[in-house]
Amino acid sequence: MNPVQRLAPLIPLVGVTLIGEIASRSGWLPPYLFPSPSSVLSTLVEDASMYRKAFFETVLAAGAGLFLSMALGLLAGLVLAASARIRRMFYPYAIFFQTVPIIAIAPLLVIWLGYGMPTVIASAFIVSVFPVIANSVQGLTSTDPVSLQLFRMLDATPAQTLFRLRFPAAIPQILGGFRIAAGLSVIGAIVGEFISGSGLGGLVDASRNQQRVDRVFASVLLAALLGILFFYFLSLVHPLVSRNEKTPEV
Amino acid sequence: MILARGLGKRYESTGGGLAPLDLEVNRGQWLTLLGPSGCGKSTFLKLVAGLEAPGEGSVETSVSRAKMSFVFQEPALLSWSTVEENVILPLRLRGMDRKKAFEKAIPWMEKLGILHFRTSHPSQLSGGLKMRVSLARALVTDPELLLLDEPFAALDEPVRIELGLELRDLFLNMKSTILMVTHSITEGLWLGDRVLVFQGRPGKVILDEDLGLGAERPLSLRGDARFLSRVEQCFDLLKGGPA
Numbered sequence: 001m002n003p004v005q006r007l008a009p010l011i012p013l014v015g016v017t018l019i020g021e022i023a024s025r026s027g028w029l030p031p032y033l034f035p036s037p038s039s040v041l042s043t044l045v046e047d048a049s050m051y052r053k054a055f056f057e058t059v060l061a062a063g064a065g066l067f068l069s070m071a072l073g074l075l076a077g078l079v080l081a082a083s084a085r086i087r088r089m090f091y092p093y094a095i096f097f098q099t100v101p102i103i104a105i106a107p108l109l110v111i112w113l114g115y116g117m118p119t120v121i122a123s124a125f126i127v128s129v130f131p132v133i134a135n136s137v138q139g140l141t142s143t144d145p146v147s148l149q150l151f152r153m154l155d156a157t158p159a160q161t162l163f164r165l166r167f168p169a170a171i172p173q174i175l176g177g178f179r180i181a182a183g184l185s186v187i188g189a190i191v192g193e194f195i196s197g198s199g200l201g202g203l204v205d206a207s208r209n210q211q212r213v214d215r216v217f218a219s220v221l222l223a224a225l226l227g228i229l230f231f232y233f234l235s236l237v238h239p240l241v242s243r244n245e246k247t248p249e250v
Numbered sequence: 251m252i253l254a255r256g257l258g259k260r261y262e263s264t265g266g267g268l269a270p271l272d273l274e275v276n277r278g279q280w281l282t283l284l285g286p287s288g289c290g291k292s293t294f295l296k297l298v299a300g301l302e303a304p305g306e307g308s309v310e311t312s313v314s315r316a317k318m319s320f321v322f323q324e325p326a327l328l329s330w331s332t333v334e335e336n337v338i339l340p341l342r343l344r345g346m347d348r349k350k351a352f353e354k355a356i357p358w359m360e361k362l363g364i365l366h367f368r369t370s371h372p373s374q375l376s377g378g379l380k381m382r383v384s385l386a387r388a389l390v391t392d393p394e395l396l397l398l399d400e401p402f403a404a405l406d407e408p409v410r411i412e413l414g415l416e417l418r419d420l421f422l423n424m425k426s427t428i429l430m431v432t433h434s435i436t437e438g439l440w441l442g443d444r445v446l447v448f449q450g451r452p453g454k455v456i457l458d459e460d461l462g463l464g465a466e467r468p469l470s471l472r473g474d475a476r477f478l479s480r481v482e483q484c485f486d487l488l489k490g491g492p493a
Contacts, residue, residue, distance in 0.1 A: 146326040149301055153320045154340050164343070168330045 035214035040221065043214045050203070055222050057199035061117055062189035062226065065124020069181045073129045074174065077136020081166075087137070098130035102188060106195040115196045123192025128181035135177025139170025175237065182230035190223055200226070251277045251395070251427055252298060256307030259293050260452050267452040268293045270307055277312075277394075280421060280428040282442030284435060284484060289453030291431040295320070295397045298429065313395045313427075316344070319388035323400040325380040327372040327387075334359065334368040337386045351390075358386045361420065378409035385413070389420065396421075398430040402437065410434075411469065414441050418467050435484045439463075440472055445480075447487050457487055 017037045023029045024036030031039070044051060076094065080087050106123055113119045143166045151161045193201025200223045207215035252275040260267040268290030275281055283291040296302040297309055299320050311318075319340075327336045337359060338351035346354075359365040362382040372380055381401060388396060402410040418441050421428055432438045439445060439461060447457035461480065463471065471477050 144326065146322050146324050147328070150320070150322065150326050151343075152301060153299060153315075153318070154343050155315055156343050160343055164339075165328070168328070171330075 032211065032213060035217055039214045040217045043212075044218045044221075047215075051218065051222060054198075054200045054203045054219065055226065057117075058120075058186070058189050058193065058201065058223065058226060061120035061192065061199060062124050062185045062230065064117075064121045065188055066128055066182055066185035066230065068121065068125045069129040069132050069185060070178055072125075073132025073177070073181070074136050076129075076133045077140060077174070078162075080133065080137045081140035091137070094130065094133045097126055097133070100126060102127050102191050106191055109192065110195050116198070119196045120189050120192035120198065120201075123195075124185040124188035127188030127191070128184040131180040131184065132174075132177040135173045135180075136170065139173030139177075140166050142173075143169050175234065178237075179231060179234045182234050183227045186223060186227040186230060251275050251279075251313070252309065252311050252429075254294075254298075254307065254309045257294075257297060257304055257309045258307055258452070259290070259297060259302065259305040264288060265451050266290065266293075267305070268297070269450070269452040269454045271455060273446075273455070273458075275427065275429070277427055278425055280418075280430065280441060280443045282438035282445045283429065283431045283448065284433075284438050284445060284488065285448030285453055286488065287433075288451055289448040291448055291453065292399050295399050295429055295431055298395075299397055311395065316391070317394040318397065319391060319393035319395075320397045321384055321388045321399065321401045323403050325372070325384035327380060327383055329372050332369050332371060333364055333375070333383050336372065336383055337364075337390055339387060340391045355386065355390050358390050362386045362389075362416070378405055378413070381405060381409075381413065385417070389424075392424070394426050396426055396428045398428060400431050400433065403433065410437060415467075415469065417441070422465060435481050435488070436472060439477065439480050439484065440467055445484065447484055449487065457484070 020029070020034065020037050024031060024034060024039075080091060080094065102123055105126075106119070109119045109122050113122060147165055147169070148161070151165055156164070189199065190201035190204070193199040194205050196202070197205065200219045203219045204216055204223075207213075207219060252273070254271055254273040256270040256272065258268050258270040266288035271294070283294065285291050293302065297304055298311060299318060300315060301320070328339070331339075334352060334355060337355045338346075338348070341351035341354060342348065356365065359368060362385055364379060364382050364386060367375060367379060372383070375383070381404075385401070402413060405413070414437060430438065430442065442461060443463075444460050445457065446455050448454065449456045463477065
């Protein structure tokens, strides 16, 4: 990719920002509905310390929720992949995590865990754990049957088969689950913060109550940025663990 | 070496499998198994290996599992491991330390022409090289019984011939026993000492014969009149059977 191609995604952004700015200044868009991009930028600069604090609160909560999802989701995936009987018994409950309306149970979390970080972490975890479980199970149970026969032929123990064959073969799918979970953990954290009142989610809620649409926009912008950062961070890890399959033939 | 008594296995879903079979295989023999798909050749190999349980009868081998190697049609290499790590896998699973295992693997990698690629990953290799890695992995344990299930099926003709010549050479030096399933009559007869032809569903052995072609198998043998008449005999037996 040459530099021009690399910068291509920025063109729509600059275009929309410019149009937004012109529309706002000329009075086509009322500022109480759509703040001008420059006013969003200025609140980000003026109240930088407030946004920084909220941003890092959300980073911490979403990061902790994501870490729990990766660790416990993978563990659950390993247990579920161990036998078809266990899968039949417990998989429907794993699906619960995907279908649970987090916005509806977030108040419950507050009742159980109080207004604070634990509620936000739990919310981030609940929303993001399912893709980790589903991808881990899928990856661990779709091992190449010929390779499995080879390991049987070599009298490999179940542990050897798991750690030398099934787990490494499943890594690309497990990491795929982690990447999906990364984006979802930010969403879960924001929803948790709506209720518990901290971080970027709390800021969005408070700004809405104060009719500060510019602050709502600024907070949403930072939350989106955080989601992208999480996603790309895990995309960076991917090539380090699973080697490129498409290298040219010797 | 191998003694099968009434050994059979049927697959109800496909109607294929192996009809009860009595067979004795002596040490140091290269046995070729020919026949159409679904006639129980691969099943027989898996029964001998203990990868499948017999439906009826029994099979005994004088070789322990540790002294058997199975080469599948697909190389079944671990894509995340290097060539040398793939080759030493059987030794590592048995607890041999890495350094010792490498020392043991080097002569095999040299013989099979893959030493140069030892640090490459399977995705970087051609089909022929991958099969060489698979063969090296099977040979590194000094097997007394080598079970080959269409090992050259996915390869080009020149590569098949080249690998066949090398494997026959290794076979003569190792004094092991080989059971090879193949769809190629020419290849099977060229490399084997004894041929079994299977036919039907479930498969029955319709020909069991020592080929008497001698130990050395130069490529020129494939043009020999006696050899060609054997090929014709097998072709006639297989012709008209279920595809």
